[in-house]
Amino acid sequence: MFKAILIDKQDGKQSARLADVADSDLPEGAVTVRVEFSTVNYKDGLAITGKSPVVRKFPMVPGIDFAGVVESSDSNDFRAGDRVLLNGWGVGEGHWGGFAQKARVKAEWLQKVPEKFTSKQAMAIGTAGYTASLCVDALVAHGVTPDRGEVLVTGASGGVGSIAIALLAKNGFQVVAATGKANEADYLKALGAAQIIDRNELSQPGKPLQKERWAGVVDSVGSHTLANACAQTRYRGFVAACGLAQGMDFPSSVAPFILRGVSLLGIDSVMAPREPREKAWARLARDLDSAALDRVSNVIGLEQTLQAAEDIVAGKIRGRVVVDVN
Ligand code: NDP
Secondary structure: OEEEEEEEEEOOEEEEEEEEEOHHHOOOOOEEEEEEEEEEOHHHHHHHHOOOOOOOOOOEOOOOEEEEEEEEEOOOOOOOOOEEEEEOOOEOOOEOOOOEOEEEEOHHHOEEOOOOOOHHHHHHHHHHHHHHHHHHHHHHHOOOOHHHOOEEEOOOOOHHHHHHHHHHHHOOOOEEEEEOOHHHHHHHHHHOOOEEEEOHHHHOOOOOOOOOOEEEEEEOOEHHHHHHHHHOEEEEEEEEEOOOOOEOOOOOOOHHHHHOOOEEEEOOOOOOOHHHHHHHHHHHHHHOOHHHHHHHEEEEEOOOHHHHHHHHHOOOOOOEEEEEOO
16 A cells, blocks of 8 residues: 545545555556655646646546656666656646655656756756756757847746746846745845846736847746737747746737747647657756755645645745655
């Protein structure tokens, strides 16, 4: 038996609890992992609270990320004792995930934990940090360099935002952090933000074209914030869009794209192929120092994930929440 968070649905009503689960209930997969740490992402918040239909099968163990040690493997790619991590692939949505002491998954979904990181540090990064790295990779691949001007990071105090700031600052960018938490200014500056702006400057409906300011943008917020970010992006600048913390809508116009040559880069972490994943993790291993990881993360136990889910959906979390499942 092992402990796991189980989401169930009865009479159309969803509920989540800490439960004892038998090994024989684990889903099919080539590799069984003794999970050490997981992490609470925004999507896990949506899954546990039921605020969006993230969970596609019941009962479900949520947790879109985990890191741990291989217990047994039918795959030639992994052996018992290997340190592995998993981000996405629909785990925690359609296949049992990381809020558990054990997981069984397809070998293709696993990757080795970079040497530099412990399992706990890998989960302080988690999908949020790996997505931040995908965003930075996308901007850099399109030629956004520090001499082109400031880079805006929205949702700055969140998981994606915090790690994006650290990665961009390490690469010499002038980072402007948009946050709703004025009291987190010191935290954001310690991560490397050069300037903090109030997110209200971006979150209200704005004109289709505004004063040009950003060479690049990492946006995890969507809605009017993304629309205004595009409208303020400089000629031939790039906007990496990965999130919807404000909303799924995109109330924009084509003006920034057709008059200023602005490009919108869509970032998906869930089904990203192996090559960009490994590149993103290589950037994290190269550019993130462990002091930054300690600064962004708090550790909780499995049972506390239920409250943390409510908090992340309410936008109350700062940085990253690591789950010690044991
Ligand atoms: P967090 O909750 O940690 O961060 C989101 C941040 O957005 C909050 O901390 C807050 O920052 C800001 N925010 C929250 N509500 C609002 C609002 N109503 N208006 C404006 N800003 C708001 O989540 P994550 O960083 O983990 O994820 C961010 C987004 O990215 C989510 O929508 C998530 O689903 C998405 N995502 C997408 C991925 C992909 O593959 N495309 C992968 C990972 C995440 P502050 O208080 O500083 O303003």
